Amino acid sequence: MRSEQEFAEFARARMPQLYRSAWLLCGDPHRAEDLTQETLAKVYAQWGPRLQNPAAYAHTTLVRTYISAQRRRSSHEQPWAEVPEGPVVGGDDADLRLALHAALAALEPVDRAVVVLRYLDDVPVDEVGRLLGLSSTAVRSRAMRALARVRATLGHHLPDLALS
């Protein structure tokens, strides 16, 4: 049995990580909060003894909710056709965040999800494919393509960014 108190503890513990992924996926803090909130709401709706691994379920829900929202194309930005010149990446976290946003904004939503899952959350390729409904080959291909585009924006400042 899991109580509401246990859900609150789980949510508080997982919220920062969920929010960080949401922040990278959505590109702005308000939509990231909305995505985090919707994710936790869906976890709450399923909360109970049958929910074996709430952390994994929350992770999956976050990504799928994001992809689903993007497919609805209701209120989100389009990928940029031309990558704008990014700000200089220095030691300042704010500059780094701006640069990263500029780089991620150039990606399609699914590619952005691939980047976040592979490089922030360190999810195995097969699992990324399962989450996004892609083959492993497609995940690798998208990861490489996305990495190349991110590198085009950040690469000057991150010369060691590898295509692995």
Place this chain on the structure above:
Amino acid sequence: MTDLTDVLHRATDGLSPEAPDLLLQRAVRRGARLRRRRHARVATTAVSGLAAVGVLAVALLGRTAPVAPPTPVGPGPTVASSATTAPAPQVTVGRGDVGATFARIIPGTITDEHDTPAGKVHEKGGYASDFLWNGFRVYVQIAPRFHHGARAECRRVTRGSWGTETCVRVRDGWAARDSTMDQQNYSRYAGVHLDNGFRMWVMINNSSEEKGSATAGPPPLDVADLEKVATSDLWFR
């Protein structure tokens, strides 16, 4: 893995929502609503499935059993059917009268009443209605007969979904109760599986529309009030 991993971690390190407690509170509120919808959907599907089985059984019997010729009515003692089998309960409140019936149980001003889509519930003789009671949005769904028994049906709907939810014996039925229901500031509901085979859902929101802005305070009716409505004799005969 790569420097990108470091960049992603550096860029997001220390990020967190502005108001985590508020976010959590809203997530719980929204999650509770999702859960209620799922319960209502499960119950509706079960009713539809049972109805389909019933229709199939009738069709099969109709094809295999010979039709008895009509028996002429002769003299002799007659026994009222109610003496052997109780008549099946029927909903006595017509569509459009749900708000008025609600107000007979809990007095208040009823406005803006209309039918609400309720899937198969409509096709099987049930219905759903919503209206404003003293400015608060109220939703009432009367679902047709089920065949598992009120207690079993209540347990089936609540099973495994939430640790704090239990089935409680109430007047003429079994109610699915969540220990947090009376603490909800947004909406409250009663789901009662009646001994007569019907299921009543009664919900009240503290807004005038389902997704509208909240009114000043929490819903003025508690779960006991809503269960009083759900178990009232006024709905059936």
